[in-house]
Amino acid sequence: MSHHKLEVRNLHFNYPDGHNAVKGMSFSIHHGESVGIIGANGAGKSTLLMLLMGVLFPSQGEVCVGDVQVTKKTLPMIRQRLGMVFQDPDDQLFMNTVYDDVAFGPRNYKLNEKEVEKRVLNALEVVGILHLKDRAPFKLSGGEKRAAAIASVLSMQPDILVMDEPSAALDPKSRRRVMELLRSFKHTKIVTSHDLDMIYEMCDRTIVIKNGEIAADGVTSEILVNAELMDACGLEVPLALQNCPVCGSKK
């Protein structure tokens, strides 16, 4: 299934103020992979996601989804394949009810109302908030909002799920629930996060970004334990792999 492949070739991006946020990144992500993108604040993670989604366009290089290059012309098709969950669910939920919010995408693709209903109910059921379908999104709790935001993307049945900090601002139980949920999504996943424990558990592959460049790209279990690399990139080894906080003994 080649259309699940995502390829980035020699990507460069400059902000209008001259800041060079992405400098020559290249990688490709294949069907079914779950990839964590990590890096310090300001390393270029969010810019990279915006470039993948076609919200920003590269000043040099290209992004291809399947065999199609991301350009203004191909955007509608690209966006049907790539679903993105925003860091702040409030940015994503803007309709009157959770149902309408989840239905927003499918309706934009002119599906008939029966199909829309089927997809919405299915997506809400998958994330476990079917009972909240008639509630106003701004009245939900943080975890519920996140679930609704994920449902609003799942209802579009994307081939590739892109998530910006999916576990940010969640309590431990909600975080665990979101992780279970994402694990059940069998297609390609791209996750950026500072929650390295989550990346360690969820992603097989990790790309480390430093100052707009790829500092490392490889198997998560090898990269995240590399204390020297992590330190150089403004990161740390996941808490679960650090010394015991009580006795200080190595794990």
Add this chain to the structure above:
Amino acid sequence: MANIADSIYNMRLLDDLARQETVIHKLHPLVKLLTTVSYLTVVVSFGRYEVAGLLPLFFYPVMVLALAELPVKPILLRILLVSPFIIGIGILNPVFDQQTFVLAGREFSRGWVTFLSILLKSGLTVTAALLLIATTGMDRLAGALRILKVPRVFVLQLLLTYRYISVLMEEVARTLRAYSLRAPKQKGVHRSAWGSLAGQLLLRTFDRAQRIYEAMCLRGFSGEYHSGEINKICRWDWAYLGGWVVFFILARTYNLPLLIGSLLTGVIR
């Protein structure tokens, strides 16, 4: 600061009310829109001294309120919200209008009559508009406007403004909370901070609006706002519209209170 946070919740009340399923709610949005527009036209068409003629028109909002099972208090509260503006417009009429009339042996300026007619007219029109939103909802209303071939740019403008009000208010609430926590002894915001506060707010709202717009685009938004299917207009919808229009025309052409009055007194005699 709690007031702003509260009002975010209150603001969506009309949307919550619009989700009920009463006879009025089930009517086609276009029919309700047309009924409201014809009602507004009739109310506004009365001359400034014709107060008695407006009285039968109270029948419409009362009927809709009752049939749609809407709570009266929140609707009245919202009418009160606009009343200062209306009073501001009309309050000088008694001073400027030099003509007088005699009531119960005392002389009054006819300006009081025009003031009363402004109050009644605005009360009725605002109520009608509120009832339209509370029984239809913004989304379906937008659908009705699109059926009327109103350009989609305008409809979208209307919808997004309505959506973004809550976004702006949330930003205001957050900024004010942050301000008040660091200025505990002040009442309100000191004037030295007005400029930067307003500027910050504007920039933040731009940012937020931009992110929401991006989120919409990522889910296939291309300028057309789909708010679900709207059923076809049925016979009952036409009957509703026709019935009210006939009533409005009657109320406009005949002095209904006088007719009913003379009918009653005729019966008594």
